[in-house]
Amino acid sequence: MSTQAVNVHSAGWRDYYELTKPRVVMLMILTSVIGMLLATPGMVPLDVLILGNLGIALCAGAAATVNHVVDRHIDVKMARTNNRPVARGRVEPQKALGFALFLGCIGMTILLGFINALTAWLTLFSLLGYAVIYTMFLKRATPQNIVIGGLAGAAPPLLGWVAVTGDIHGHGLLLALIIFAWTPPHFWALAVHRRDEYAKAEIPMLPITHGEHYTKVHILLYTFMLLAVSLLPFATAMLGWIYLLGAVILGLGFLYWAVEMLRGKNPKAGMETFKYSIIYLMALFCIMLLDHYLVALPTSGV
Numbered sequence: 001m002s003t004q005a006v007n008v009h010s011a012g013w014r015d016y017y018e019l020t021k022p023r024v025v026m027l028m029i030l031t032s033v034i035g036m037l038l039a040t041p042g043m044v045p046l047d048v049l050i051l052g053n054l055g056i057a058l059c060a061g062a063a064a065t066v067n068h069v070v071d072r073h074i075d076v077k078m079a080r081t082n083n084r085p086v087a088r089g090r091v092e093p094q095k096a097l098g099f100a101l102f103l104g105c106i107g108m109t110i111l112l113g114f115i116n117a118l119t120a121w122l123t124l125f126s127l128l129g130y131a132v133i134y135t136m137f138l139k140r141a142t143p144q145n146i147v148i149g150g151l152a153g154a155a156p157p158l159l160g161w162v163a164v165t166g167d168i169h170g171h172g173l174l175l176a177l178i179i180f181a182w183t184p185p186h187f188w189a190l191a192v193h194r195r196d197e198y199a200k201a202e203i204p205m206l207p208i209t210h211g212e213h214y215t216k217v218h219i220l221l222y223t224f225m226l227l228a229v230s231l232l233p234f235a236t237a238m239l240g241w242i243y244l245l246g247a248v249i250l251g252l253g254f255l256y257w258a259v260e261m262l263r264g265k266n267p268k269a270g271m272e273t274f275k276y277s278i279i280y281l282m283a284l285f286c287i288m289l290l291d292h293y294l295v296a297l298p299t300s301g302v
């Protein structure tokens, strides 16, 4: 049997793992872990840390799996996604949906049984926000799809916060707001780079409906907004000087790439901006943690 035939007909655990969009979920979990640690001056109880993040990750993986099923006819048309397990036929849609249901039920049971109801319901809203509202409706309907859909992806640090404290605090919301402002430059940079593929799949992403220049201007505007929003944890005394310095340097780096895109002289700028966006978010949240333990807690007298 040829390798191609094996690829097409047999599903392995790797295919099921891929359905969960593991690298995206890992970054989300980094933000929810940090959301938990920022929520308290003390140490987060180990069961909340482990079970809370497990529950959130399983629900995010369930949402990602539904996205693979719903988008299979689109995914098969784009080079970036055409080897995905459901699009390629290695995993049948019903089996993938069963897998999503399994992950979602375990995730919700963990959150309801061991964390708290508010975290569980907010996680379910995020799951449905991405799997149903974004994937089934917004993605196909409007170039603002990812701006609105970004609310679901922005939730993890807030979910982490609520898992620890049991209520929604302004500081937790601020963390989600940062990811909300980050999502458009994160995604549109890639969409500019992959414009032709989205056009082929007839998805109304901003570079297709409004053109590349318009998209690049909006990337720059959102990057300014992101820089401003990222200063709020300092302005509200949630975090201190180390964070301020980190947020400014990382934000200026993002602005550099957004301007590079707009100048249009560097053909790799779109992909570089996309890659930078991931490093940016990872680094920003790590610096929050550093600041929390080195500056914010010691000066608050805890």
Ligand code: HEM
Pocket: 023, 024, 027, 028, 031, 080, 134, 146, 147, 149, 150, 151, 153, 154, 179, 183, 186, 187, 190, 278, 281
């Ligand atoms: C509606 C919101 C979002 C949209 C539309 C979006 C879009 C995308 C797309 C299309 C890719 C695929 C790039 C590729 O396959 O080359 C991607 C990759 C990625 N995204 Fe997002 N994203 C969103 C939100 C998020 C959030 C909230 C996070 C984490 C907090 C995140 C983290 C990542 C990471 C880590 C990757 C790289 C994955 C890899 O290397 O396989 N994204 N994003």
Ligand SMILES: CC(C)=CCC/C(C)=C/CC/C(C)=C/COP(=O)(O)OP(=O)(O)O
Pocket: 021, 024, 025, 028, 056, 059, 060, 061, 063, 064, 067, 071, 081, 123, 124, 126, 127, 130, 135, 139, 152, 153, 155, 156
């Ligand atoms: C419970 C919880 C926290 C839920 C969050 C769910 C989640 C995994 C969101 C991911 C966001 C994302 C990768 C969007 C891209 O989808 P796309 O379909 O536009 O991109 P694609 O073409 O790569 O599939």
